[in-house]
Amino acid sequence: MTRFIIRRVLFGVIVLWLVATTVFLLFFAGPADNVARRLAGPRAPMEVIEQIKDTLGLNRSMWEQYASFLGNLLHGDLGISFISQTPVTTLIMQSLPGTLWLVAGAAVLWMAAGITGGVISAVRPRSVLDRTTTVLVLAGISLPTFVLGMLMVYLALSVFPWTGLQPGPYISPLLDLKGFLQVMIMPWVCLAVVQAAVYVRLTRGSMLDTLGEDYIRTARAKGAPERRVTYRHGLRAALTPVVTQFGVDIGTLLGGVVVTESVFGLQGLGQLMIRSVRYGDLPVIIGAAILASAFIVVANIVVDVAYSFLDPRVRLA
Amino acid sequence: MALLEVSGLTVSFPTPDGVVRAVRGMSFEVERGRTLGIVGESGSGKSVSTQTLMGLTRGAEVSGSARFEGRELIGMPAEELRRLRGAQIAMIFQDPLSSLHPLYTVGWQIVELIRIHEPATTKAQARKWAIEQLALVGIPQPDRRVDDYPHQFSGGMRQRAMIAMALALQPKLIIADEPTTALDATVQAQILDLMARLQREFDTALIMITHDLGVIADMADQVLVMYAGKPIEVAERRELYYRPHHPYTVGLLESVPSTTGAKERLKPVPGQPPSLLRPPSGCAFHPRCPYVMPKCRTDVPPLMGEEHLSACWLPLDVVGLGPEAARRRTEESS
Numbered sequence: 234m235t236r237f238i239i240r241r242v243l244f245g246v247i248v249l250w251l252v253a254t255t256v257f258l259l260f261f262a263g264p265a266d267n268v269a270r271r272l273a274g275p276r277a278p279m280e281v282i283e284q285i286k287d288t289l290g291l292n293r294s295m296w297e298q299y300a301s302f303l304g305n306l307l308h309g310d311l312g313i314s315f316i317s318q319t320p321v322t323t324l325i326m327q328s329l330p331g332t333l334w335l336v337a338g339a340a341v342l343w344m345a346a347g348i349t350g351g352v353i354s355a356v357r358p359r360s361v362l363d364r365t366t367t368v369l370v371l372a373g374i375s376l377p378t379f380v381l382g383m384l385m386v387y388l389a390l391s392v393f394p395w396t397g398l399q400p401g402p403y404i405s406p407l408l409d410l411k412g413f414l415q416v417m418i419m420p421w422v423c424l425a426v427v428q429a430a431v432y433v434r435l436t437r438g439s440m441l442d443t444l445g446e447d448y449i450r451t452a453r454a455k456g457a458p459e460r461r462v463t464y465r466h467g468l469r470a471a472l473t474p475v476v477t478q479f480g481v482d483i484g485t486l487l488g489g490v491v492v493t494e495s496v497f498g499l500q501g502l503g504q505l506m507i508r509s510v511r512y513g514d515l516p517v518i519i520g521a522a523i524l525a526s527a528f529i530v531v532a533n534i535v536v537d538v539a540y541s542f543l544d545p546r547v548r549l550a
Numbered sequence: 551m552a553l554l555e556v557s558g559l560t561v562s563f564p565t566p567d568g569v570v571r572a573v574r575g576m577s578f579e580v581e582r583g584r585t586l587g588i589v590g591e592s593g594s595g596k597s598v599s600t601q602t603l604m605g606l607t608r609g610a611e612v613s614g615s616a617r618f619e620g621r622e623l624i625g626m627p628a629e630e631l632r633r634l635r636g637a638q639i640a641m642i643f644q645d646p647l648s649s650l651h652p653l654y655t656v657g658w659q660i661v662e663l664i665r666i667h668e669p670a671t672t673k674a675q676a677r678k679w680a681i682e683q684l685a686l687v688g689i690p691q692p693d694r695r696v697d698d699y700p701h702q703f704s705g706g707m708r709q710r711a712m713i714a715m716a717l718a719l720q721p722k723l724i725i726a727d728e729p730t731t732a733l734d735a736t737v738q739a740q741i742l743d744l745m746a747r748l749q750r751e752f753d754t755a756l757i758m759i760t761h762d763l764g765v766i767a768d769m770a771d772q773v774l775v776m777y778a779g780k781p782i783e784v785a786e787r788r789e790l791y792y793r794p795h796h797p798y799t800v801g802l803l804e805s806v807p808s809t810t811g812a813k814e815r816l817k818p819v820p821g822q823p824p825s826l827l828r829p830p831s832g833c834a835f836h837p838r839c840p841y842v843m844p845k846c847r848t849d850v851p852p853l854m855g856e857e858h859l860s861a862c863w864l865p866l867d868v869v870g871l872g873p874e875a876a877r878r879r880t881e882e883s884s
């Protein structure tokens with residue numbers, strides 16, 4: 234088990250190293266002037282370019298530069314944004330909580346709704362309840378996030394203003410719990426609706442497969458009550474692919490939830506990313522991309538380890 | 551009163567292609583402590599008819615009667631039937647790997663059964679009980695193996711574990727649905743021995759389902775041969791093996807693998823199994839029967855006879871195997 238985890242972590246480190254190296258080769262390898270120009274932005278004056286070449290040591294050998302690039306990365310030094318002149322790390326740390334809270338809150342909602350909906354429709358396939366769920370799922374999947382988000386904002390501001398729900402930048406729950414809830418609830422629901430639709434489908438399919446298994450028949454033949462058959466025997470086994478998907482989704486979303494964040498003006502990582510791309514703020518783009526890859530890599534490790542806890546057959550294999 | 555009395559049981563599945571008439575009038579009795587062998591080729595309705603007794607066929611239309619200790623099982627409230635399952639009537643299935651839950655230990659699964667039916671038992675007591683059951687069926691180091699997952703057991707051990715579970719609450723009836731089909735020959739013999747021994751020890755009634763008459767040759771008191779959802783011949787074991795009446799049974803017996811252990815069939819029953827969507831008219835076996843008479847195509851033969859029942863229009867005294875019996879059958883049918 235420990236060896237399995239160590240192997241997985243080592244593998245993750247290698248992937249991240251490959252990502253970093255690719256980034257380096259793409260953006261930092263090449264004539265010093267070009268690199269400095271890229272990093273400083275198209276409108277930067279000559280002095281700034283020279284200064285960047287200096288501070289980053291772009292005139293050093295490629296190997297030296299590569300070593301210091303990796304070294305900086307390890308220290309969490311991602312350079313300086315040429316738009317705001319702030320360290321990239323600071324920008325990221327400012328944007329991270331909004332995204333974290335958005336994903337965490339929405340995840341609770343979509344997992345609860347997705348699994349419940351999936352189980353209910355799988356237990357009675359083709360029933361009215363199942364068909365209703367299927368229609369809702371289709372609606373949830375095909376409704377564009379920004380349309381749903383806009384609709385919610387409109388309703389909150391003009392029909393239910395007394396709720397105090399409003400779009401706006403993330404507020405720490407430690408500073409102002411009420412304000413936090415007022416800005417977070419809509420993005421939570423908005424993100425959760427789309428995700429829940431996917432999870433209802435996934436759970437339903439997985440549950441239907443599982444409920445057809447021989448061991449489910451054994452559970453019934455044992456005299457297990459139907460609830461127990463559904464949950465302890467059925468759902469327990471059906472959960473594995475759901476958990477896998479969950480890990481992957483969390484990893485991806487933590488890198489930034491572009492549309493939802495933008496519709497509600499949450500100022501999370503997704504919005505930071507959009508802004509940086511719009512202004513060509515390369516240091517921030519690179520920093521955010523590396524962070525996003527790190528999330529995905531970590532999520533995959535967690536999924537693999539969780540998987541081996543969920544399924545004893547994996548543990549020994 | 552027999553322990554289990556089934557009469558006129560029918561089970562149909564509505565499907566998009568039409569109604570699959572899987573069981574079309576099943577009747578039999580099982581006495582306490584006795585063994586009934588049910589034999590028939592794949593699709594003849596062996597599993598469906600027995601699983602229906604336990605309320606395990608979902609989406610099926612069921613009619614007829616099945617009395618267990620005098621209590622009607624067909625139409626019994628689901629909760630009442632659930633309490634019988636596992637406790638009074640236990641089942642053992644064909645493939646022990648897929649029949650055990652892969653994500654729970656063998657011990658957990660036996661403990662679960664015990665605690666469903668005996669809620670007053672503590673976890674520790676139930677665990678001890680499970681270990682004793684595993685010891686009973688000959689699992690080595692049961693106190694250690696109890697915490698193994700099914701995939702850590704060999705095929706034979708898994709089926710032993712299933713048997714341990716089936717026997718845990720000392721049910722009055724065990725239904726074993728092809729319990730050895732998935733196992734190789736030596737293991738198969740061991741499992742059959744074990745079942746026979748434990749059945750005697752606990753005086754349990756047993757329904758042994760198989761498509762291979764060889765499997766129950768030593769075990770069954772009575773044998774029921776099923777064809778297209780119906781019993782077509784029922785008799786005491788020796789009677790059935792030595793003096794079969796129904797041409798289908800004769801065909802089955804002549805296809806039993808030789809005792810030398812050779813796997814190949816001597817002579818499989820020729821022809822295709824009948825369609826259950828549109829079963830043949832008259833005797834369901836007539837498209838494959840070498841002795842078919844005009845009457846066979848139109849009139850359904852009922853189960854006839856006293857002790858030895860057979861559903862065939864040939865005279866009841868035309869019985870037996872071999873060329874002499876074949877000659878008599880040909881004579882009678884022409």
Ligand SMILES: Nc1ncnc2c1ncn2[C@@H]1O[C@H](COP(=O)(O)OP(=O)(O)OP(=O)(O)O)[C@@H](O)[C@H]1O
Nearest residue numbers: 563570572591592593594595596597598599761826
């Ligand atoms: N849920 C169902 N819906 C439709 N048809 C079914 C269903 N369950 C079983 N059947 C059909 O009923 C028939 C009898 O099946 P059953 O499983 O009882 O046969 P069997 O004698 O046990 O065969 P085997 O030796 O292959 O186990 C088969 O033709 C099968 O396709």
Ligand code: SF4
Nearest residue numbers: 833836839846862863
């Ligand atoms: S009734 Fe006729 S067709 Fe059917 S088994 Fe007997 S002889 Fe053959």
Ligand SMILES: [Mg+2]
Nearest residue numbers: 596597598727
């Ligand atoms: Mg079967």
